[in-house]
Amino acid sequence: MSDNNNSDNINASDNNNNNDSYEEICYICRRPESKAGKMIHIPNNICICNDCMQKTFDSMNNMNLNGTFPNMPYMDMFGFGMPNMPGGDNIPKNQKIKKKKAAKEKKKDNIQTGVFDIKHLPAPHIIKSKLDEYVVGQEFAKKVMSVAVYNHYKRVLSDDIEEDDGIEIEKSNMLMVGPTGCGKTYLVKTLAKILQVPLAITDATSLTEAGYIGDDVESVLSKLLAAADNDVEKAEHGIIFIDEIDKIAKKRNTNSRDVSGESVQQGMLKLLEGSDVEVPVGATSKNAMVPLTTVNTRNILFICGGAFPELEKVIKNRLTKQSSIGFEAELKDKYDNDENILSKVTTEDLREFGMIPEFLGRLPIVFTLQAMTEDMLAQILTQPKNAILKQYKKLLALDEVDLKFDDEAVHCIAKKALKKNTGARALRAIIEDFMLDIMYEIPKDDMIGRVTITDDYINHKGSPVIEMRESGEAKILTQRDLIE
Incomplete structure (x- = not known):
């Protein structure tokens, strides 16, 4: 029981710290604390600024309530008579404003983040x-x-x-x-x-x-x-x-x-x-x-x-x-x-x-910026940290399959992308076209160890080279074999 109480206390303190980093917002005028001033807290975790509270009392005085103040339905809109009224805690975080930090905290953050x-x-x-x-x-x-x-x-x-x-x-x-x-x-x-x-x-x-x-x-x-x-x-x-x-x-x-x-x-x-x-x-x-x-x-x-x-x-x-x-x-x-x-x-x-x-x-x-050339498109395929071909190699590596691209195949992809006149965006569409059958068929056979993409396969004149795990001999698969 004590452990449960301790965990509840820790969660409650975390929530309080979370709320402390955000500004309170007036429930009526929706102004944050930095603009409206200090907030007045009423039941159901509702915050109201001084201006709105004063306007509320002024309007109530003009209505001549004559002592019926606590039982008037007008007060229900502020949460006194409605326990399920949405309060300040129910405002989504994407509409809450973080508090500005003091000068000392700013210097600490500068040193930590650099x-x-x-x-x-x-x-x-x-x-x-x-x-x-x-x-x-x-x-x-x-x-x-x-x-x-x-x-x-x-x-x-x-x-x-x-x-x-x-x-x-x-x-x-x-x-x-x-x-x-x-x-x-x-x-x-x-x-x-x-x-x-x-x-x-x-x-x-x-x-x-x-x-x-x-x-x-x-x-x-x-x-x-x-x-x-x-x-x-x-x-x-x-x-x-x-x-x-x-x-x-x-x-x-x-x-x-x-x-x-x-x-x-x-x-x-x-x-x-x-x-x-x-x-x-x-x-x-x-x-x-x-x-x-x-x-x-x-x-x-x-x-x-x-x-x-x-x-x-x-x-x-x-x-x-x-x-x-x-x-x-x-x-x-x-x-x-x-x-x-x-x-x-x-x-x-x-x-x-x-x-x-x-x-x-x-x-x-x-x-x-320069227009894309064939050499630049070929480098985009292989050199950057997040290159497209590296992404596909990683995808097949998760299936324990080694994916390789011939240099002629890389330049062939670059030539096709250059004809589309859409820059580097064309590379992904071309690769998706010829990698579809490979990504679909390779997971079927656990014995496949390596796939080599050639320029003939990209030009739809040949097939990729498939190497099996046990024999180590290269096995040529036709386009029909991949589809079947």
Whole structure:
């Protein structure tokens, strides 16, 4: 019996510690304790702020209750007469706000995690070397991102050091331009994993002007707050990646209101530069039943990315604008076969595409990613830590089967992916196609020890080489044998 009592006491103390880390929220106005002030506790674990309690008493006095106060049904809404009334403890955790830590606790956390401590911030070459383990190619992009992230977090951490030299370092928000499947999202995901900071990935296609159907601009902050476990201080040091940013370009030749174009760019200006924004906790839209908290975007790193289709035409028109007749004149089709013409992009080209100057001015770092080549696709299959072929090898290793790929087979997969013009995304679809029969048939026979994939099998001209465990002799299976 004593053991049970001790365990109950331990569980109760754990729950109390859990609740202590979150702010109390007013049951009526849904404001947190940091905004509404100290809460008043009434039965059924309900918290009410002083303002709402005073308004309640004022309205009750105006009703002339004449001493019938305890028995009035009006009091039942506060839980005095209804024992099953949902109280403050029943608010889901995704709608609770974590309390801000004191300065001493912040310093302890900085020393333990090593992320937000200026002495433990990884240098650009270390960040790039970590990116090299996961991302193939894109050397220039990785170098630019490593330096920009390093300078950004140095700026964030230097704010804690009191210096009155009057020098303020500006934000280093980034704009990534690159074709589909070149690794924009994967680069940002890997970067957030290295730095151990909260990351929110959102899509600009659903953003609309306030008051219209769709997501408001502030919804990107609510996703970051959720990724930081509703810890405002942690979210204010996070990274927001806005993909498909080219979809909010100004619409041309349209008579209808541009609610998802230039107006969204105007609404994002305050976020990119830095301001205090009211953000709903646990929801993407503001309403009366969701508590609000204030998030300062001054130290949040914004990375925007997009494929910018037909931007090549804008660049070609600028480069060949001064063409004329003569021996030294440039030809109109000089850049038609240039695969990396996006690397010549300027802010003028982006303005011509439909991005407003105020928006581009808040994204000072603009860089491009290279289009995928056959060699890069072949390296993506084998070299990264989380390479696709390594994943399939691990899957078959769980069945005690060794999976091998010939070099010719790897390049054959890369050639097929290159023809699809969807970048690295095409690799998975091609591999799933020829690995389906193998993954289905191999678990049937426990005697199979090794499977070798050849280029003939990928081209549907031959079959994989199957080696049995006992004899060690290679046994050739036809496509019909695999299906049967």
